[in-house]
Amino acid sequence: LQEAQILKRVVRNRLEENDLKACRILFNRLSEIKGGHVDLHKLVKYGIGFHHAGLLPTERKLVENFYRKGALKVICCTTTLSAGINMPARVVILKDFKRFVTSGCNIQDFTGFFENGDGFSYFKPFSPNEVFQMLGRAGRPGLDSVGYGFVLVNDVQERMWVEDHFFQGFSLNEKLLPRYNELQSGLNNVNTLKEQVLLRIFEDPEISIPSLVKFFERTYFWFLVSKKRSSKWKIPIEQLLMIQQILPRNLLKLHANPRRLQQLKKGNLKTSISGITKSSIQGYVKTQYGVFTCSLDIDTGIQCSCGFQNGMSDKFASQEFAFEFCDHISVFLLRLLNEPNEKFQKFVNDLVPKTIKNQYILTYLIEKGLVKPTTDNKLKCSQFGKLVIRLYLYPTSGVLIRHKLERDNLSSYRSILKAAYEVVKSEGRARGDKMLEPILDWADEEPLETIMERHKVMAGDLYSIKDNLSRIVSFFGIVAQHISISGLDVKDRMNSIAELSETLRIRLHYGIREELFDLVLRLDNVGRVRARTLYDAGYHTSDAVRRENPYVLSRRTGLGVNLCKSIVKNQTRKKNIDT
Incomplete structure (x- = not known):
């Protein structure tokens, strides 16, 4: 944002009339978005924007589209634009090669940190792959014959560090050659390995430990581990995968x-x-x-x-x-x-x-009841293991959900939400408890702008955590139903949790209280704000809205006549189809 504010007048002086018109269109479209970033609306009129994960998905998409069209000339962004998006540019400038700087007392493990040159602070750089992914955006196919990438440094020492860390020297024609990180395997993670072993057992009901070992011997993960070790340092794959102790x-x-x-x-x-x-x-x-x-x-x-x-x-x-x-x-x-x-x-x-x-991958899966060994030395997925796979859950997340259902007192919406938030944190999708209170306010139907101002959070971050929590809360309900069939002593409690979880999922998804369910779920073009307007005007059910005259509905609620006609018309058509 700071950089965009500094550059806005420079960019504005280089806009043509067509660009100004396009920027005004973008300004109007951004202004219509509830909970949008006010500073972004103001900046786009100058032909400059910014892009980061805190923006709403609609805002990010509009910025990307208008940049591709050429209306926006400059985007100041985080690494959100560096990977997986078709966003070519003529010039890419990396303002700082340091991901962040911190004092040494804040660091427990110094792996990947470097001294900052002032004697007391350290920095963590972007990886070479990240740097060249960002710089690789330079050069627009069909428009530019050359793309330009710049890495800004403060002095000669930093320049030498960048050349040494991100490049492997000069080629014959005096060009710097990139130094890339070695390609890693996604299996190089304890929890991913647990997931993949469980998936293999799920897919092959007749699988044995030798067949499981053969599968992993053909993976890139095993190739990488083997390549790094001489014959003297070889490890039996059964022990490497922790299938055997x-x-x-x-x-x-x-x-x-x-x-x-x-x-x-x-x-x-x-x-x-x-x-x-x-x-x-x-x-x-x-x-x-x-x-x-x-x-x-x-x-x-x-x-x-x-x-x-x-x-x-x-x-x-x-x-x-x-x-x-x-x-x-x-x-x-x-x-x-x-x-x-x-x-x-x-x-x-x-x-x-x-x-x-x-x-110990297999030991973990067996101890947690995800896998069962059979009498003929085969491995079989348990019903709980099958459920975890079908829900696309990490085994560790599934086990944590079951643990909380069995051990915690989940008798209220708040207790279920807090338990689900713990699972989201354990998956690395949330840091700390900062977003817990904003989410509770959202489910209690607080206005989005009020939540953002009160808790100093951005709409994009709130929506992201809301979606993740809705997913996990629904899994709490599904796993509770699965547990309920295991015995009469837990059936009533688990069924109660399942009902609470489903209600909470809807509240989280739409940001509404229970009295608005019928209006939001059954009426087209009605979200949390319009539903509350209808409810406060005396329309407590979708049938009451359907029976009303659109003009009377408009007069009583303050909603536009055309909108009221659309709501009543669509609801009447849906009612006829149901009948």
Whole structure:
């Protein structure tokens, strides 16, 4: 927004008459949108706009369309325009290659962070792939023979950093050659692997563990993992996929870079074991940068004071499956594996694999009741597993929903909404609880503008979380119905939750209270605002609206005559079809 405000007069002076007319049309169309961004409306008259996830989908689409037509000359945007959209430009300027800057005290894990040059702050850059995806928008097919991409820097040091980080040097004709990230597999995620294993078992009722292994041996994920490791560092795929319990040495092979491990062995870092219980081992690693405490615990997972953690959770996590341990955990594990005492080695071999129990794919699916092993060594999807697949849910989300239905007191709309919000957060679709109160206000029929002003949120963000919550709330109802058939002792409670969930889903979707259901669901061209107007004027049912004269309806409600005719006409036609 700031950049757009600065550039608006420069752009305005270069607009032709046709461009000005198109911008006025865009201004009028944006002004008609309820809850739209006021600053965007004002700016488009100057031939400039902005684009980010906080805008409403309609606003984003209008900005994109008028930019493609050439009416808008400049768009100041976030990375929302960088991927998957046909938005070519003549020039792309990346204002800053730093995703964000923060002080060192705010960072737990420094992986991917770089010193900012002032001695106390750090920045996280965009990845090379993201940068070239954005710069790749430069060059309009059929209009430009060349596209221009610029990365702005503050000084020579930043320029050198950009050239070193995003480029691999100069070609023979003195052009910078891009440095791309290696293509990764989508399976490199614990929860995605759980989903794919469950899906394979769902699709093949006769599948066995050997067939499951064969399938994954043909994936790009296995190719990448195998490619990175020499024959000495190979891991049996059954252990890699956590179908069988992984040995501690193979765990180190999976989560440590072989070359880096050799360097650490030569570094002679001082390690010590400080505590042992039945369920954990603690110790420390002394380096030139300080002393770091390491913990391997069955309940809390693998953790280090440097910020590394691989904790236990039934929730969705964005962590990679084939991630790398920090140096301190790697060295500490080496120390444990090299202890000569046989009893201690037996203890380590038993304990260490259990500290990453959330990664045991098949064990998780069986323990959570998603998969059943059969007597003939085959694997079978349970009814709950089939339901999770049909709902397009992550197994971890399905398990979390069932857990909340069985354990939490979900006896009100608010309690169900809060439980659903926890699931949305666990999937990484919401951060913190900032959007919970705005959503409650939305379901209570507060005006959109009031919600935005009161909670300082944007309409696009509100609509996005609303759609995600509506989806999860509906799943609460469906899973509750599934649980209700398991026994009479839970039937009434689950049926009650299912009814509450369906009512809440409608309230969330339309932003209305229950008394408006009939008007909104049965009348065309009637949303939350018009339905409330009709209800307050005495029209409490769709039948009452259908029987009314359009002119009387207009006079009593203040709605336009043509709109009232349309509402009554469409409702009468629908009534005749129903009859």
